[in-house]
Amino acid sequence: METKKTSSFTGSLGFVLAAAGSAVGVGNIWRFPYLAAKDGGGLFLIVYLALVVTFGFTLLVTDVAIGRKTRENALHAFGSIRKRWAFLGYLTFLVPAIIMTYYSVIGGWIVRYLVAYVSGKGTEAARDGYFTAFITSKASPVFFMLVFLAFTAFVVYRGVEKGIEKFARIVMPGLLLMVVGIGIFSLTLKAPGENGQLRTGLDGFLVYVIPSLEGITVSRFLNVLLDAMSQLFFSLSVSMGIMITYGSYVKKDINLNRSLSQIEIFDTLVAFLAGMMIIPAVYVFFGTEGMASGPSLMFVSLPRVFEAMGAAGQVLGAVFFLMVVFAALTSSVSIMETLVANCMDIFHASRQRVSMAIGLISAAASLIICLGYNVFYFEMKLPNGSTAQLLDLMDYISNSFLMPFISLLTCIFVGWIVKPDWICQEMEASGHSFTRKRLYTIMIRYVTPIMMAVLFLQSAGVFELIKR
Numbered sequence: 001m002e003t004k005k006t007s008s009f010t011g012s013l014g015f016v017l018a019a020a021g022s023a024v025g026v027g028n029i030w031r032f033p034y035l036a037a038k039d040g041g042g043l044f045l046i047v048y049l050a051l052v053v054t055f056g057f058t059l060l061v062t063d064v065a066i067g068r069k070t071r072e073n074a075l076h077a078f079g080s081i082r083k084r085w086a087f088l089g090y091l092t093f094l095v096p097a098i099i100m101t102y103y104s105v106i107g108g109w110i111v112r113y114l115v116a117y118v119s120g121k122g123t124e125a126a127r128d129g130y131f132t133a134f135i136t137s138k139a140s141p142v143f144f145m146l147v148f149l150a151f152t153a154f155v156v157y158r159g160v161e162k163g164i165e166k167f168a169r170i171v172m173p174g175l176l177l178m179v180v181g182i183g184i185f186s187l188t189l190k191a192p193g194e195n196g197q198l199r200t201g202l203d204g205f206l207v208y209v210i211p212s213l214e215g216i217t218v219s220r221f222l223n224v225l226l227d228a229m230s231q232l233f234f235s236l237s238v239s240m241g242i243m244i245t246y247g248s249y250v251k252k253d254i255n256l257n258r259s260l261s262q263i264e265i266f267d268t269l270v271a272f273l274a275g276m277m278i279i280p281a282v283y284v285f286f287g288t289e290g291m292a293s294g295p296s297l298m299f300v301s302l303p304r305v306f307e308a309m310g311a312a313g314q315v316l317g318a319v320f321f322l323m324v325v326f327a328a329l330t331s332s333v334s335i336m337e338t339l340v341a342n343c344m345d346i347f348h349a350s351r352q353r354v355s356m357a358i359g360l361i362s363a364a365a366s367l368i369i370c371l372g373y374n375v376f377y378f379e380m381k382l383p384n385g386s387t388a389q390l391l392d393l394m395d396y397i398s399n400s401f402l403m404p405f406i407s408l409l410t411c412i413f414v415g416w417i418v419k420p421d422w423i424c425q426e427m428e429a430s431g432h433s434f435t436r437k438r439l440y441t442i443m444i445r446y447v448t449p450i451m452m453a454v455l456f457l458q459s460a461g462v463f464e465l466i467k468r
């Protein structure tokens with residue numbers, strides 16, 4: 001029987017690619033560009049970058065170091081350090097369990113679009129109402145979700161080295177190549193706007209990177225900050241046990257300091273490049289109004305952009321959605337791996353049996369989420385003012401509510417109970433120095449917990465209540 005103690009990544013590159021595979025996902029390619037478009041382009045970029053090297057770095061270091069030092073999954077890691085904190089492990093386990101239910105639904109949507117483009121039916125995807133008709137239909141989203149989930153379970157079933165690492169080694173370089181390629185292509189586009197003036201990809205790029213301070217107020221800036229912060233969690237896959245699990249597979253002689261910087265850079269670079277592919281392309285064909293489409297940017301606006309490009313757009317659409325499928329798969333593999341590794345611990349069962357069981361349970365749960373667009377349809381007002389259906393509600397509970405809360409508790413635990421030195425020692429266990437030690441200590445003790453508390457209160461709707 002395989003247990004986590006015998007599983008490990010073969011080396012630094014394997015770890016970096018697998019962890020970057022987890023980090024780079026739908027969040028980078030779908031969410032990041034539309035947030036950047038909505039939140040003042042370059043302004044969002046600057047804020048996000050500042051947060052990555054401070055908060056992102058702190059949370060990533062904490063998770064991976066806890067995993068490697070304890071050699072435990074999140075479920076037992078906290079309890080193995082201090083018995084009274086075992087509850088935090090259980091709380092952390094909830095996040096991937098919730099995310100798994102809807103991530104595979106979105107994964108299924110992406111597979112659907114890939115199939116449409118590969119089979120030469122990309123123009124249909126650009127028709128009005130296509131996306132809504134698809135997600136509200138009963139059978140099709142379920143079928144594609146199952147395909148996506150089956151592949152995820154297969155990779156996890158194969159194990160850490162032969163499954164996760166091998167898959168990431170094949171997919172991640174290809175993904176990077178495609179993002180760079182489409183990004184550069186996007187800059188070369190041009191088309192006349194409504195007033196006859198030529199709009200170029202380069203103009204669109206400037207809209208993306210130049211900070212727009214139009215109409216900025218303190219409260220709007222705070223909103224940008226909060227958007228960037230919650231994006232950061234989701235994007236780096238931190239505070240959900242995943243990086244603790246992956247950390248537990250990292251060998252002691254690996255220089256964590258360097259590997260973690262590479263993961264941060266990889267994740268941020270792909271997010272930036274995703275914006276560079278999408279924003280200029282949408283701008284060229286639909287102007288600044290086209291960019292304000294929010295979450296529908298990838299599934300509604302982008303197919304229209306591909307259509308406007310003619311034949312080349314159909315090929316590009318296929319490459320684009322293949323890339324997104326890769327990104328989504330490596331992320332969903334990491335979510336399922338965390339669930340499987342934890343359940344192997346709880347039930348003392350083999351990886352193969354647990355992978356199959358988790359695969360089936362996830363399928364049942366994801367089915368309910370799919371039906372959230374027809375049989376179980378409802379609309380609910382969230383504390384942040386937006387209207388949610390079942391999928392959005394799950395997303396809100398895991399990302400906006402649980403993650404800041406878990407991060408807050410983790411910061412208190414590491415910063416004040418076990419003390420930052422405990423982590424710093426692990427960062428230096430391979431004999432390399434921890435270059436951002438001072439920054440880490442200040443961040444984990446003071447800055448991060450305060451920010452997490454603010455984020456949590458905001459997500460819980462407390463600020464709205466005060467305003468009333």
Ligand code: PFF
Pocket residue numbers: 022023024025026027028096099234235236237240242331332334335
């Ligand atoms: N970080 C991934 C993304 O940006 O899409 C998504 C993700 C992976 C979220 C793993 C949550 C998770 F547990």
